[in-house]
Amino acid sequence: MAKYAMAVDLDRCQGCRGCMEACKIENNTPQAVFWMYVFRTETGEYPDTKMSFLPRPCQHCNNPPCVKVCPVGARFRREDGIVLTDPERCIGCRYCEVACPYGVNYYNWRKPDAAFGAYDMDYSDPDVAAVTGGVIPSYKNPDLDLLQGDEQRLTAGGAHSVGVMEKCTFCVHRVDKGLNPACVDVCPVHALHFGDIEDPESPVSVYLRERSSFKLLDELGTDPSVIYVGGAPPGSETREIERPLTEVRS
Amino acid sequence: MNTRTIVTTLMVLVGLGLMVVSYVFLATPTCNTSIACSNPVMPFSAGIFVVGILIAFTSAIFYTVYKGSE
Amino acid sequence: MTTEAMPQREHTQDAALPQGIGRLTPGWIVFFAAMAAVTAIGMYAYFLQVTNGLIVTGMRGLGTMLGATWGLYVAYYVYFIGVSFAGITVAALIRIFRITKLEPVARIGELLTVVSLILGALAIMADLEKPWRAVVNLIQYGRPQSPFFGTFTMVIAGYLFASLIYLYVTSRRDAAILAEQPSRFQKLYRILAAGYEDTPSQRIIDRRATFWLALAIIPLLVIAHSTVGFVFGLQVGRPGWFGALQAPGFVVLAGVSGIGNLIMLAAIVRWATNTRDRITVDAFAWLAKLLLGLLITYLYFTVVEVLTVTYQAGEVERTLSDALLTGTYAWIFWGAIVSLISAAVLLIWQAVTRKWSIGLIFAAGALVNVGAVAKRYLIVVPSQTHAQLLPYPTGSYTPNWIEWAVVLGLFALGALMIGVFMKVFPIVPLEEAE
Numbered sequence: 090m091a092k093y094a095m096a097v098d099l100d101r102c103q104g105c106r107g108c109m110e111a112c113k114i115e116n117n118t119p120q121a122v123f124w125m126y127v128f129r130t131e132t133g134e135y136p137d138t139k140m141s142f143l144p145r146p147c148q149h150c151n152n153p154p155c156v157k158v159c160p161v162g163a164r165f166r167r168e169d170g171i172v173l174t175d176p177e178r179c180i181g182c183r184y185c186e187v188a189c190p191y192g193v194n195y196y197n198w199r200k201p202d203a204a205f206g207a208y209d210m211d212y213s214d215p216d217v218a219a220v221t222g223g224v225i226p227s228y229k230n231p232d233l234d235l236l237q238g239d240e241q242r243l244t245a246g247g248a249h250s251v252g253v254m255e256k257c258t259f260c261v262h263r264v265d266k267g268l269n270p271a272c273v274d275v276c277p278v279h280a281l282h283f284g285d286i287e288d289p290e291s292p293v294s295v296y297l298r299e300r301s302s303f304k305l306l307d308e309l310g311t312d313p314s315v316i317y318v319g320g321a322p323p324g325s326e327t328r329e330i331e332r333p334l335t336e337v338r339s
Numbered sequence: 340m341n342t343r344t345i346v347t348t349l350m351v352l353v354g355l356g357l358m359v360v361s362y363v364f365l366a367t368p369t370c371n372t373s374i375a376c377s378n379p380v381m382p383f384s385a386g387i388f389v390v391g392i393l394i395a396f397t398s399a400i401f402y403t404v405y406k407g408s409e
Numbered sequence: 410m411t412t413e414a415m416p417q418r419e420h421t422q423d424a425a426l427p428q429g430i431g432r433l434t435p436g437w438i439v440f441f442a443a444m445a446a447v448t449a450i451g452m453y454a455y456f457l458q459v460t461n462g463l464i465v466t467g468m469r470g471l472g473t474m475l476g477a478t479w480g481l482y483v484a485y486y487v488y489f490i491g492v493s494f495a496g497i498t499v500a501a502l503i504r505i506f507r508i509t510k511l512e513p514v515a516r517i518g519e520l521l522t523v524v525s526l527i528l529g530a531l532a533i534m535a536d537l538e539k540p541w542r543a544v545v546n547l548i549q550y551g552r553p554q555s556p557f558f559g560t561f562t563m564v565i566a567g568y569l570f571a572s573l574i575y576l577y578v579t580s581r582r583d584a585a586i587l588a589e590q591p592s593r594f595q596k597l598y599r600i601l602a603a604g605y606e607d608t609p610s611q612r613i614i615d616r617r618a619t620f621w622l623a624l625a626i627i628p629l630l631v632i633a634h635s636t637v638g639f640v641f642g643l644q645v646g647r648p649g650w651f652g653a654l655q656a657p658g659f660v661v662l663a664g665v666s667g668i669g670n671l672i673m674l675a676a677i678v679r680w681a682t683n684t685r686d687r688i689t690v691d692a693f694a695w696l697a698k699l700l701l702g703l704l705i706t707y708l709y710f711t712v713v714e715v716l717t718v719t720y721q722a723g724e725v726e727r728t729l730s731d732a733l734l735t736g737t738y739a740w741i742f743w744g745a746i747v748s749l750i751s752a753a754v755l756l757i758w759q760a761v762t763r764k765w766s767i768g769l770i771f772a773a774g775a776l777v778n779v780g781a782v783a784k785r786y787l788i789v790v791p792s793q794t795h796a797q798l799l800p801y802p803t804g805s806y807t808p809n810w811i812e813w814a815v816v817l818g819l820f821a822l823g824a825l826m827i828g829v830f831m832k833v834f835p836i837v838p839l840e841e842a843e
Contacts, residue, residue, distance in 0.1 A: 123473055130800050145799065154646050160557035161550040162377035178550065180543035182536070183478045184557060190646035190798045192472025199464035240374060251462045252538025306798055309645045325724040327800040332473075343614075365553050378550065385551025385562065392567040396574050396625075403578050403611075403618045404603045 092170045092314075093259060094286035095273070096293045096302070097144050099320025101280035104129050104142035106333075108272030108281065112146075115260060115271035117229055119249055121336060122195040124257035125272045129331045130323060140330075143323060144281065146272065147172060147193040147257035148305060148313030155185035155194065163254075167238055170314050171259045174245035179253040186254060190306050193256050200251045232262040259283075286314070347402040354395025361387035426592050428682040428835050441828060444821040451818010454811045455535060463538055467809040477793040477806035482536035484786040485816050489529035490564060490637050491659070491781065494667030496522025496572060497626045499696075500579075504616075504623040510695055513687045513837050514675045519576040520830060521671055524823045526569040531822075533560070535815050556643060559636025568633045571626050578618055581605045583839045594833060634660040641788060648725045649718070649792040658710045664703040666781035669752075672696050672774035674827070676767055684837045694765040697773065701756040704777060708749060725796050732795040737805075738787060745783035752776035 104127055112118065112125040128143040149172045156164045156172060163178035164185050174185075186194040212221060233246035238261070245255040246262055260270035268274070273281040284291030289298075293316075300318045307313075364381040365388070379385070426432075458465050469476025496518035502508045503515055534540040547561050585605035588598035605611065635656040641647075642655025672693065679688040718730040733742045752773040759765050794804035830836060 121474065126473055128800055143800075154644065156377070158555050158557070158644075159377075160552055160555040160561065161546045162379075162552050163546075163550075165374055165377035167374055178546060180546050181538040182543070182557060184555065184640075186471055186478045187793060188644050188646050189471075192797060192799060192801060194470070194472070195474075196463075196470050196478060198469065199462050309798075323800045329800045329802055332802075336474075362553065365551065376552075376554075379552075383549050385558070386548035388551075389548070389562050389566040392562070393570055396567075396571045396622075399574050399578055399618050399622050403581065403614055406604060 090168050090287075091285040092287045093149070093264065093283065094170070094293050094314040094316060095146065095149075095259070095270070096282040096296045096316050096318055098280045098282070098296075098300075098318045099141065099143065100318070101278045102127070102142040102144060102320075103278055103280075104140075105277065107275050107277060108144060109333075111271040111275035112257070115230060115263075116233065116246060116258070117249065118195070118255075119197065119199075122197075122255070123333070124193070124195065124255075126193075128323070128329055130327045130329050132324070132326045132328070141320060141327075143317075143320075144272075145191065145193065145305075146270075146315060147259070148191050148311065148315045149257075149259060151312040151314060152310055154188040154190070154309075154311060158184045158188045160184065165240075165242075167240070171261055171264070172256075173237070173242070173258055173261060174254055174256060175242045176245045176250060176253045176255065177243055179245075181252040181254065183254065190309055190311070194254050195256060196254050197249060197251050230262075235262060237261050237265055342407050343402060343405050346405070347398045350398035350401060351395050354391045354393070354398070357391030357394065358388055361385070361391060426587065426590075426594075427839060428684065428831070428837060430832055430835060431593055433832070437828065437832065441825065444825045444828065447821035448818050448825060451815050451821065454814035454818065458535070458811055458815070465809075466812050467807050468812075469806075471793055471797070471804070472799075472801060475794075475802060475804035477790050477804065479536070479789050479793065480806055481786075481808040481812040481816055482532050484782075484789045485819070486529050486532035486536065487637055487659075487789065488666060488782055488785045489525045489532055489819070490560075491634065491663035491666045491785070492525035492670045493522045493529065493568070493572070494630065494634065494660075494663040495671035496520070496667075497575070497623070497630050498664065498667065498699075499671065500575060500619070501623040501627050502699075504620045508695065510689065510691050513684070513689075514671065514692055514696070516576070516579065516836055516838055517675050517678055518671050519572060519579065520827060520836065521667070521674055522572045523569065523576055524826050525667075525670075526565065526572065527826070528819045528823050530565045530569070531819055532816070535819075556636055556639040559632065560640065563629065563636060564633040568626070568629055571622070571629060575619065575622050575626065577601075578615065578622065579838075580834065582607060582615070583835055586839055587835070597833070631660060634663045637663075641792075646798070647792040648723070648796040648798070649729045650788075652714075652717075654710060654714060658707070658714070661703055661707045661710060662781055662784060665700065665707050665749075665777050668696055668700040668703060669774035669777035669781070672700065672770055673778070676771045676774075678831070678836055679767075682831065682837060687837050687840070690765050690767060693767050693770045694759075697756050697765060697770045698760065700773065700777065701753065701760065704749065704753050704756070708753065711746070711749075725798060729791060729796045732791055732803075733787065737795070738791050741783050741787055745780040745787070748776040748783075749780035752780070 106127045108125045109123055109127055116124060118124055124146065126145045128145060129140070130143060131138045131140045133139050149170055151170060153166055153172050156166050160182060161178055161180055163175045164172065165175065166172045181196065183196055186196060211217060236242060237244045244258050244261050246258055249255065263270060269283045273283045282293045282296045284293035286293055288294060297316060297318065302316045302318045303322055304313045304316055305322060361384040364384040365379050466480065468478055468480040471478050499511055499518040500515055503511050537543045551558050551561065581602055582605060584598045584601035585607060588595055588602045638656035638659030641650040642652055644650045675688055675693070679685060718726050722730065732738050755769050755773045759769055790806055794806055
């Protein structure tokens with residue numbers, strides 16, 4: 090059985106947030122929802138400041154607190170280490186969200202159909218139609234509705250229905266086809282590496298072999314599958330700067 | 340031993356029994372994160388657990404309402 | 410439950426019923442109408458929430474959304490479950506330790522337990538977008554590993570059901586007494602009495618049943634309030650929550666708010682049903698002493714907690730405790746501490762002078778409930794907005810009118826349930842007819 094992991098090279102990441110965009114397009118996530126999120130942070134005081142970047146997908150913990158607290162088993166961890174949510178089982182209690190120290194869970198607070206893309210826009214408006222060529226967004230990736238894995242369960246990939254929890258799936262619909270997650274393939278500087286960590290020849294194993302690495306909040310015992318290379322874990326001095334739109338409008 | 344005591348004791352025992360048995364068949368509390376533990380061994384075992392609680396406590400109503408010789 | 414169910418008819422027929430049962434006084438009708446109106450507003454707010462989704466509330470996601478994903482609903486759910494402490498504790502004191510002075514307030518306590526558990530269940534249902542799916546999926550797939558399993562099975566099913574049975578078993582004799590005389594509720598009383606005969610052997614049976622029920626419910630009570638504590642106390646992911654004191658702290662604060670509520674309700678019932686001779690100042694003094702003991706224990710827990718998070722705590726814990734002690738939440742925190750301490754002072758002063766006044770005990774009951782609500786809010790919210798472990802900025806949460814309307818509607822619904830009960834059944838047990 091494979092055991093998937095992701096290596097994130099912080100020395101390479103330039104904070105372009107292309108992975109966030111790729112994730113939104115691949116998974117059609119609603120407004121203000123970032124399954125992949127890149128912190129742009131700074132430390133120090135002017136003029137001695139240092140800027141750094143920290144991509145934050147779901148950590149796909151090997152000891153996931155969200156799986157433990159789920160009262161109905163909607164959150165589950167596959168044998169290959171991918172942590173997924175069954176949107177038909179989820180009752181929307183949001184316990185996984187408060188249990189997760191990484192803040193990766195996104196609850197669908199509203200019906201996402203009106204703003205499936207990034208903005209509420211009247212696409213029938215002639216001025217808008219002149220730009221879009223008449224294409225109305227809310228494209229939906231058909232792979233997201235497939236039942237995945239041996240368990241044949243939904244994975245919070247495509248439902249986006251109001252009142253359930255969703256989060257990064259490591260693009261399980263792509264991984265099961267032998268592809269990399271969308272964020273990994275799109276990264277222009279190869280900061281993200283993905284593969285079977287138990288296979289010594291997989292890209293992620295090769296990448297991690299000669300580099301020192303750390304895991305986020307390792308002291309909590311969650312044992313994440315996302316491993317950071319280079320850089321440094323965020324400390325108490327780290328401040329976030331430059332936030333994207335993170336408000337859900339009602 | 341009279342009917343009242345026997346039936347009440349039986350109800351308590353059946354209720355406790357259902358609780359114990361269904362607890363074992365729940366999505367087992369013995370493993371943490373394995374995929375096998377996200378589904379209960381027997382569906383609706385949580386419901387059976389609750390029914391066990393209800394039966395055990397209903398015995399008190401039987402005990403007081405039952406009319407029989409002492 | 411509409412007024413049609415209880416038409417205002419001639420008084421002659423029910424004149425014999427005690428404690429104003431079946432008689433609709435103008436005051437009661439005003440109370441009923443006011444509470445029904447508040448409940449209706451709450452239902453309207455809930456309707457808006459059901460049709461539009463939880464987006465209409467002030468809650469938002471953690472992480473990048475910088476909100477609190479659990480808000481007022483969860484805080485009041487915890488509070489309502491806490492209030493349920495009162496009934497069974499008082500019942501147990503009476504049955505196990507034979508404190509007969511408290512007998513007149515026993516049924517008030519049992520009713521308070523049942524009503525507040527129903528309100529707690531409704532509060533958590535209001536927090537869920539799909540309550541029906543929640544019920545079905547919990548019964549079908551419930552996992553005991555989740556502290557919520559305890560909430561749903563032990564608290565809402567077990568504890569509520571057990572309390573209802575306890576309420577029934579202890580009410581049967583009164584139903585039988587009332588069934589002997591003609592009244593508009595005679596049929597109901599006959600059904601409730603279920604052939605009760607007030608014989609010595611039946612009394613022994615009743616005593617035995619209530620004794621064992623009380624014994625069985627006490628562990629359930631500790632488990633129930635502890636599981637609510639475990640919902641928070643087992644989570645390392647949120648600073649301020651993880652800790653062994655969380656579960657016992659929940660049990661004790663549950664006792665404080667429950668006994669405080671019972672005191673207030675008993676004083677109101679005493680005034681409304683004119684049972685001054687039955688509910689004596691002695692009974693209030695007993696409850697006040699019990700409240701004082703629990704309150705002092707809770708204040709001690711609070712000191713331990715504050716010391717732990719300020720002495721040499723980690724950075725995030727420090728941020729959280731600063732927000733609590735001097736920052737955003739300071740007014741709520743110190744408001745809670747002031748009301749809890751002034752309640753303690755009121756009670757200690759009366760205990761020292763040995764002069765108990767129902768007015769002052771009532772005031773203490775009200776103060777501890779203000780403190781309890783504030784403390785529940787502080788357990789739920791600040792750990793979400795001020796204790797992110799990654800460099801997310803500080804979040805904020807302000808409950809909006811929808812949430813307040815639903816919560817106030819729940820309070821009004823509880824008042825309605827108690828008010829209607831008082832007009833159908835004697836809320837103070839009838840005296841021994843000798």
